[in-house]
Amino acid sequence: MNFKKIFTADWKSLHAVIKHMHKVSGRSRVDLFRDMYACYKKGYTWMGYMVNGFYKYTDENVRRTFLSEYVDNVKIVKETISPEAREILRDKGKFSEVYKDFLKREVIDLRLSSYDEFSSFIDRHERIIVKKPFGEGGKGMEIYLTSSIDNPKDLYDKLKKNDTTIVEETIVQNEKMSEISTNSVNTIRIATAIDLSGNVTVPYMTLRYSVGDSFLDNASLGGVYSLLDDEGVTVGPAYMSVPYEKIFYSHPKTNYDFMEFKVPQIEEVKSIVKEAALVVKSARYIGWDVAISDKGPVIIEGNQTPSVDLYQTHVHLKEPKGPVKIMEKALDIKLR
Template sequence: MAVSVHKWLLNKFRDINHSRMDKHIDIIAKNSGKSKAYIKFDIIRNFLIRGTGYTDYFRCDFINLSAKEKKTFVTAKTFYKILEYLNDEEYIVLLRDKLVFDELFKKYLKRDFINLRTGSKEDFKKFLDGRETVFAKDPTGEGGHGISKITVAEVKDSNKLYDELKANGQLLVEEAIVQSDDLNEINPCVVNSWRVVTLYKDGKAHIINNALRINQDESNVIGCTNDLYLSLDADGRIDSNVIDDYGNVYDKHPMTGKKFSEVKIAGVREALDMVVEAAEKIPQVRYIGWDIAFSKNGPVMVEGNEYPGYGLLQFYKLKGKRTGHLKEIADVLGDEMNNIKL
């Protein structure tokens, strides 16, 4: 990986959002009865000892955990070392470059795309014909950055747009995903994404956790607001609490009023089979976070992440668990965990 663990931790400390941290501290103080001064001290202490950021501290309920329980949770420090061991740097390009990814996993995309590295202006014009909406992406962009929604009817000059996209590095243009009715009933304003994590061991990919992220409001960008989070069972039912960034629990969607007890999403079992099959195509990248959307055509693959976020996977308010994601990894790896120097 590109940066050292020490530089990673320094960057985490430098990039602290103090207003957000203070809000988390307020909630912890209210729920625990501990003073804010003590909580701040304990956050710093756990950061220095374990590499635990303030969001990890809050999400994992560290204020109430024993030292033994804390050891079962992934932190920025330990996660870096785990992925450095599990994921072969030479093969990460298969996920990191979306143009390479789309070619390799075309079977699971269930939508058309064009590569502007090789496609001509005439190819691009033909690609746009007959489509309402497409998305242009930076093939190496992360976190939703470098993505533009293009309404085809508004394109006056496809040649000019082609040049602009290439100049911006937006070399991947994909057909839009049309979200399924099951998800539209919850929030129709954005394609909501389901993260499924696989871990490869001894010729088999294991599913070790999942989390669905849903926008609360009318934003058409996922992940940029105080979203809602939940997990799904194989039958498409919600098997956790539905919570926001601050641990508030919801029984219905605040915008649409859809009751979460009534939610059943078709295609979840198919999606789980899909990510297992995909993960076994690249055993050199053993830990992958797959982003799945549920479309009118069933589950579709959005992307795979060799360094996915882990925070939602061990948010204690989801299921009230007092063990974390590190235990889920260790349960699959077994004695091999001894090879990773945490």
């Protein structure tokens, strides 16, 4: 447990979270803070405390069914993903090469590509998206309309200087997926787990989308998410965790109903990640981000340390019970 994180905490955001939980639970701020700190020492994050609903679930037997970020998730990654596999998943350039058959779009890495290759790339595509090779949570991403690029050489030099070296053809989203949120490419976070016998399963799926003007759906940037059932249907309302808990039953701008939205081609989504999971078998657990394009499901990236928050949010649970047992069974791992 890294207690140094206490001193780097975002105290302004933490105050907003405690204020919200005090309002909805009736518990005092002091009581909530003390309880959050006790849970933090067991590996639960400040945000995870709220997302898990620990402000209302106070029974220790209930809480133990929820996964902690700093202890359980760290153990899962350490025991199920080799260092070599983690490096492939961490580096978007290496990932794009190893899993290129599942991307269904063109990607170049400016660490390896010349200016002439970059220039030819932007000539072939109307829009491009640029990313940092080790970026997380959507930070540093930008979209360019190639017809508006006045000086491609200047852009090439700028991207290399800023270490924004992953350049991708943008995805044309499936029409049904655009209904739920028109601004972002809405993605499914879907996990694959390989047990010690080699069986591949999907322990959870979550739909992520935007309710604002951003083209990104990341929860860490104010996006929302809903748990999906095995048929790809949303379970409960959309949930926002940043800057604090908010719940949406419909889109605040379009009034589109979020309840029981069905993701199209969900069996194809499961199929593509199960096949991809076997490419690097030393990565027994991967959290995939998948979009539904006009060409069908496409893999955006694979996450080596997928957050536990997305699949154990209290508003999506039928009963106060977390997924510890589910993950133990899927990965043949002991967590409790």
